[in-house]
Amino acid sequence: xxxxxxxxxxxxxxxxxxxxxxxxxxxxxxxxxxxxxxxxxxxxxxxxxxxxxxxxxxxxxxxxxxxxxxxxxxxxxxxxxxxxxxxxxxxxxxxxxxxxxxxxxxxxxxxxxxxxxxxxxxxxxxxxxxxxxxxxxxxxxxxxxxxxxxxxxxxxxxxxxxxxxxxxxxxxxxxxxxxxxxxxxxxxxxxxxxxxxxxxxxxxxxxxxxxxxxxxxxxxxxxxxxxxxxxxxxxxxxxxxxxxxxxxxxxxxxxxxxxxxxxxxxxxxxxxxxxxxxxxxxxxxxxxxxxxxxxxxxxxxxxxxxxxxxxxxxxxxxxxxxxxxxxxxxxxxxxxxx
Numbered sequence: 447x448x449x450x451x452x453x454x455x456x457x458x459x460x461x462x463x464x465x466x467x468x469x470x471x472x473x474x475x476x477x478x479x480x481x482x483x484x485x486x487x488x489x490x491x492x493x494x495x496x497x498x499x500x501x502x503x504x505x506x507x508x509x510x511x512x513x514x515x516x517x518x519x520x521x522x523x524x525x526x527x528x529x530x531x532x533x534x535x536x537x538x539x540x541x542x543x544x545x546x547x548x549x550x551x552x553x554x555x556x557x558x559x560x561x562x563x564x565x566x567x568x569x570x571x572x573x574x575x576x577x578x579x580x581x582x583x584x585x586x587x588x589x590x591x592x593x594x595x596x597x598x599x600x601x602x603x604x605x606x607x608x609x610x611x612x613x614x615x616x617x618x619x620x621x622x623x624x625x626x627x628x629x630x631x632x633x634x635x636x637x638x639x640x641x642x643x644x645x646x647x648x649x650x651x652x653x654x655x656x657x658x659x660x661x662x663x664x665x666x667x668x669x670x671x672x673x674x675x676x677x678x679x680x681x682x683x684x685x686x687x688x689x690x691x692x693x694x695x696x697x698x699x700x701x702x703x704x705x706x707x708x709x710x711x712x713x714x715x716x717x718x719x720x721x722x723x724x725x726x727x728x729x730x731x732x733x734x735x736x737x738x739x740x741x742x743x744x745x746x747x748x749x750x751x752x753x754x755x756x757x758x759x760x761x762x763x764x765x766x767x768x769x770x771x772x773x774x775x776x777x778x779x780x781x782x783x784x
Contacts, residue, residue, distance in 0.1 A: 467514050468521035470500040472542035474508055475549065478584050482506050486549070486592035488515065515550055522546035526560065537564055548589060552600035562609065575617050583610055583621075590644075591633040598637035604647050615654075623657040632669050635679060645678040652689055659689035660699065667703055670724075671710060677720040684727055700733035708738075712745045715752075717759035722746075726766040730773040739774065743767065 478484065489495070489511040495502070500518075502509040525543035528535040541564055547557035561582065568578050586607050589597045597603060614621050627648050634644040651657060666683045673679060687703065690696040704725065711721055728734060729742050750763040 464517050464521050466498075467500050468518040468525075468546065471510060471514060471518040471549075472522070472546050474501055474503060475545040475585070476538075476542050478581065478588070479506055483584060483591055484508050484588040486510065486588060486594060488512050488594070510549075515546070518546045519550040522550075526556065537567065540564055545585065548603070549597075552589065552594075552597045553602045555602060558602050558606045561606070565610075565613070569617070576619050579610070579614055579617065579619055583607070583614075586610065587630050591630055591637065593637060595638055598634040599641050599643050601643055604643045607647065608650055611650075623651045623654055624662055627651055627657075627662055628665055632665070635669065635673070635676065639673065640676055640678050642678045645682040648682050649685060652686065659686045659691075660695060663687055663690070663699060663703070667706075671707070674716055674721055675718050677723075680720045680724040684724060687728070688731075697733040700728060700731060701735065701738060704728050704734055704738060704742075708742060708745055712748070715749060717749055717753060717762060719758075719762045722762050722766040726769045729770050739770070742770070 475484070483506065485507045487507070487509045489502075489509050491512075493509075493511070495511055495514075500510070500514045522543040525535060525539060526547065540560060544554075544557040544561050544564075547554045548561075551557075565578060565582055569575055586603060590600070590603055590607070591598070611621060631644045631648045631651075635641045638644070652659065652662075663683065663686045666679065666686055670676065670679045670683050683703075687696065687700055690699060707721070708725060710716070711725070716722075725742060729739055734742075746763055746767050750760060750767075753760040753763065
């Protein structure tokens with residue numbers, strides 16, 4: 447959602463009961479469903495609501511008009527400024543205000559940092575550790591996976607999530623990291639293609655010993671094949687393959703994925719840079735047999751022969767073959783033909 451407000455929107459900002467608008471929106475964002483994420487969308491002027499109706503809700507799906515959110519934002523900002531002016535504000539009120547602020551502006555650092563302080567305070571007051579942590583994760587994941595373009599790629603929200611997971615670990619609360627890659631990172635990757643912050647977060651998840659690279663490469667491969675122009679996901683797939691501990695497993699998985707991707711690339715005539723960078727890098731790891739490498743060169747040559755010489759796609763194919771000519775001899779020598 448754009449931060450800019452048109453004149454018509456500004457003219458309507460004070461036409462409603464702002465406190466009620468704020469209360470309704472903050473409540474729907476804090477009263478989260480059990481074990482499910484909200485699916486939040488913004489409504490434009492083409493979907494007006496009746497007076498007094500501040501959002502639409504159907505199960506976990508929530509639609510909020512832009513006008514109502516802006517109105518709630520002004521109240522939330524005043525609420526957050528209360529402690530700075532010496533006015534005591536209840537913890538629940540501040541949490542409600544920060545939900546609205548982050549929904550309006552996912553890069554609102556003050557709101558994110560306030561939530562950190564409130565969560566630490568709640569944990570120190572002996573509130574149920576796991577419940578408080580999981581509710582915060584549920585809210586953040588709802589923003590990251592909803593159909594909100596800016597939120598899905600927000601550095602502030604992804605940073606807050608990393609901080610939160612470290613807190614989970616410090617408190618001994620278990621998190622299903624493989625589930626997070628499937629249902630948070632990948633969904634955010636669909637909401638915002640080439641979502642580098644999301645896939646960078648997946649690398650952070652991979653750094654934990656509780657997740658096995660072998661268990662996620664299949665899921666990531668399927669994502670890449672369905673989103674073959676997504677450079678960030680292909681890059682993470684290479685990273686995940688490299689994280690497989692067993693050399694024999696890494697060799698088998700590398701060969702299997704290389705073969706499948708190459709066959710699909712040949713069949714669908716993919717010439718985009720993201721796929722060919724992945725293939726060329728895997729071809730020079732030392733886990734790809736000479737027979738598979740010859741197939742790689744054959745597919746590359748055939749596609750290049752039907753591509754106008756000098757255009758971007760031709761240069762991508764040419765660069766991939768030249769890369770292998772330079773670095774393939776440096777690969778591990780103990781490769782047996784399959």
